[in-house]
Amino acid sequence: MSSSQSPARLPNMIEVLGVMVGFIAIMFLSINVLGLPIQLALFGSWFLVMALGLKLKMSYAAMQEGLIDGIHNGMEAVLVLTTVGALIGTWIAGGIVPSIIYYGLTVMNPQIFLFAAFVICALTSLSTGTSFGTAGTAGVAMMGIGHSFGIPLPLVAGAVISGAYVGDKMSPLSDTTVMTASLCKVNLIDHIRSMMTVSAPAILIASILFLVVGFYYVSGDVDTSRATVAMEALEANFTISPWLLLPAAIVIGLLTRRYPAIPVITFGAVLGSICAWWAQGIGPIDAIRIAYVGNAMQSDVEFLNTLLNRGGIESMLSVVALILFALGLGGLMSQVGILKTISNGFLRWANNPGRLTVSTMLGGFFGNFFGGAAYVSLITASTITEKNYDDQGVDRRVLSRNAEAGGTITTPMVPWTDGGVFMATTLGVSTMAYLPFLWYHMLVIAITILYGYANIAIWKAQPKTEAQDNANTRQNFQTS
Template sequence: MKKEAAKKEITLFWALLPLVSMIITMIITIVYLKQGPHIPLIIGTSIAAIVAWKQGFKWTEIEEMMYKGIKLALPAIIIIILVGLIIGSWIGGGVVGTMIYYGLKIITPAFFLITITLICIIVSLAIGSSWSTMGTVGVAGMGIGLSMGIPAPIIAGAVISGAYFGDKMSPLSDTTNLASGLTNTDLFVHIKHMFYTTIPGILIALAVYGVIGLNYKDGSIDTASINQTIAALEESFIISPWLLLIPLAVIALVVMKVPAIPALIVGALLGTLSQVFIQGDSLATAFASLQSGYVIETGNAMVDDLFNRGGLDSMMYTVSMTLVAMTFGGILEYSGMLQTLMNQIVKLAKSTGSLVAATIAACFTTNASCSEQYISIVVPARMFASTYRQRGLHSKNLSRALEDGGTLTSVFIPWNTCGVFILATLGVGAFEYAPYAVLNFIVPIISIIYAFTGFTIQKLTKEEMAELDKHDVIESENTVMDM
């Protein structure tokens, strides 16, 4: 079907129509009608289907495009469901309560934002997953910060910055391996090249969180509220440092290269066992926590709000959003509409600076149109690889731009799988936390500045060019022999 789609040229007007229509409808629905993003995505999908049909695609082909889009999101959907189980079981098992309890005892409000960012950095570097980091220590971090009187969007921004630092820089991260693999860049060469943009970005983020934290130093918060929260936790849960072994076990499994899905299943199982054998709840109550979330009534409004959540049911909004978004993205991708949009972006790239800027813009556009972080790396990688090569630019420049523009900006799109996951997990929408996810918006800016100044932009040497040419000749000969 891809070959057939490639033969059907779609003009820029028709390629833009579904995307622009969806975005306009999205703005009206979210900003003015105060409703969710599902219906605008369905409207955008309908318009995209009509455009594809007008271009000569059969309905069976359009259906296949939607199915292929959904298929790309299936791993993410499984993770989303498992995180819902973990949140429910870890709250019921006292794990989240223990993390919040000791966090309130140890962390001072003035340094909380810096501390939670650093904790998320360490965890995400160790396990290579921003989602798993946000779904575990991120959830606890939200509880600690809210108990200290820090607004939820600020806490979420710090958690996201820390989680995505590791997602971008860890050799265990799927996006890191994807960007290096698609561009034929050595993994550790790719990671080393990202240090130039990511380290300044996280330092700026930590500085910003340090300044913001000064507004929440000990003397300016309600210590009575913190004490009431601690008392409610002691009354509602058995608090023990041994419970911290459960999240540590999940982190250890991923560090030992156990895949994320079985590691998360183990985490949910341990949380359930903790709820039954440590907290003393019945098996029926523990299963209810897995299905519909944990339920508690302490009389403390903040604690009740923090702990009445989780479970499989709580993730169905996110799952349905992901499914709808990926049907939209599937039609754009496989009908050739996205290809048309990318071609227009490539045409604007005249200099090295504009080429990198165009790459980052293409990644952001793909995040917005196809609603999936992985596609925002895959499609621009295919589109720009030959251009970087023709201009004598090392592939690590492209791999870095893909992560700076694709991995990091995915969180700013409310209907992207990353945006909906964060809303479901941390309870904060993209438009609210966007100003505080400092790493995620500052790194693309740094990357573009570097490109226009030439700083850290590496050209291919004559030897490297010769080696690539030799490789192309071998690949061409192998292709002929296969035919």
């Protein structure tokens, strides 16, 4: 890179802190005072970073190049999101998601309610890839049922949010999962497999905790009529069948076998349209149209109305814009040297896998705390520490896993993030009230840090220079 494309010097820590304070002010005023979309706040932050770039004698053309590079590096997430929107809409219309919810509700029992709420929300989020959609549908129903059981609502909210973020963090349909894999330059399925080493024990322990506490709080003779009403409403509005679980099994199976995500998810959307036409009696043209506009219908049950009226490529456009602005901001911060300055600070301290893990997680929390969104946290977690992983020969699968643990997982734990605000508003419980019961989140954080300091599942990769030398050698050999 020529001098005209690089800043004359790296920004010092005071300048970086000045940009961060300005960023906080823009986010706070835009979202909390003016009520503007977070997309506009991120867009406005571009020019704050550009102002620092101009102070460092950097040309606008170079900054634009960094902005475009940042967006380009995350375009896979954008492409997957469009197919995921189609998938969600057709899977709801086709009865696939309703069948998953229905069979999840069949396990409902007062003693195991908290455990069931955790599992149902986990299954819902895994099948849809969205924590917000899960909390706004199955989660709302769980809050009502839990209230009738006499269980403290913060505890119910903890089970709901814990389950909702299982899929947000683990589902191949989740935008944050796809985005993290893209930012860290890791294969999507390899990223999920890496997270499983942490999430599997966290899910198991959280399940046991919710099960034990459920037996403590709930008596045996309580009213389960709300769960029955939800199941009856699902049966009244959909054809429910175990066969409708097959498309979900097929898609997950194909993704697990490392088939490309975009064609597989698109194929899943096609299966959803077929199910909508064949099993639910929707006309073939309308079944196809749902892939873009999403599913929409009205029932007498508010829970179903919230559940059904979503999905479609159209519903993802605002999320796509959010990702583009967040990626552009990350590219600008990288080009101007902000992330390099922060990374250099971490580099001097993070000299072993434990500190490397903590530095990445702090980067993620930093993004949530100052940026107010999971997308920002994933950029800060991955970008400011990725070079440290390469220099220490640690595989980037570890980076992507740690980025999710510090970014995605901590989002609902901060009251002013999009996740914190949404969960508190939707479930009617303040962030600080449900925070002590986010047991899955706390376990993921604790196990991730434990793995780092105990050197568990810290896979090694070739040092970057050696890998480059080997690649050059192979290229020369093939040329000769």
